[in-house]
Amino acid sequence: MSEDQERDAAQEHDAAQEHDDGQGSGQEHEGGERQDRGGGRTLTDEERAALLKEQLKRLRVIDVVYDMMVQLVQLGYQKLGLTEETRELRDLDDARVAIEALRRLVEVAEGEHGPEPDSLRATLAQMQLNYARAAAGAEAVETDRADDAAQGSDDTSAADGGDQPAGGGESA
Numbered sequence: 001m002s003e004d005q006e007r008d009a010a011q012e013h014d015a016a017q018e019h020d021d022g023q024g025s026g027q028e029h030e031g032g033e034r035q036d037r038g039g040g041r042t043l044t045d046e047e048r049a050a051l052l053k054e055q056l057k058r059l060r061v062i063d064v065v066y067d068m069m070v071q072l073v074q075l076g077y078q079k080l081g082l083t084e085e086t087r088e089l090r091d092l093d094d095a096r097v098a099i100e101a102l103r104r105l106v107e108v109a110e111g112e113h114g115p116e117p118d119s120l121r122a123t124l125a126q127m128q129l130n131y132a133r134a135a136a137g138a139e140a141v142e143t144d145r146a147d148d149a150a151q152g153s154d155d156t157s158a159a160d161g162g163d164q165p166a167g168g169g170e171s172a
Helices: 003-021 045-058 061-080 092-111 117-159
Strands: 026-028 034-036
Touching: 061 092, 061 117, 092 117
Parallel strands: none
Antiparallel strands: 026 034
16 A cells, blocks of 8 residues: 555544544534644535545555455464464464465455565465464474373373282282
């Protein structure tokens, strides 16, 4: 998203927020007019609605899709927990959902001939590879834990004389 589009979206969000909660940077006057605290011009509800409509006309859905993909990449990598800083955030189920959603959005973006489809595919492939490694590592850790638990119970049985026949193994 370009700087102009980001600024327009931010202004649109601010205007919508002011309209929704009746607060914000201005004071509402009779007739639905709002005076900007900074001494700016007064906008009526109709003018604000027209401004929002114009901004929506300029907003392209593909730009929103790209923003969503960037957020999915960022969140997906956090959920993969690949670094010491993100290890505690690891949630491979969430990471898988982020990767699947990204995969489908990449298909949509490619169909729209959006910019950078190759870099999106490369990012997706890298995330899938990192997921596979993280999942294999998590599976190995679970297997080790199960083996350790089984080994621990075997050690406990042997220490209690679990391998000995009833009666302590002494003959009468």
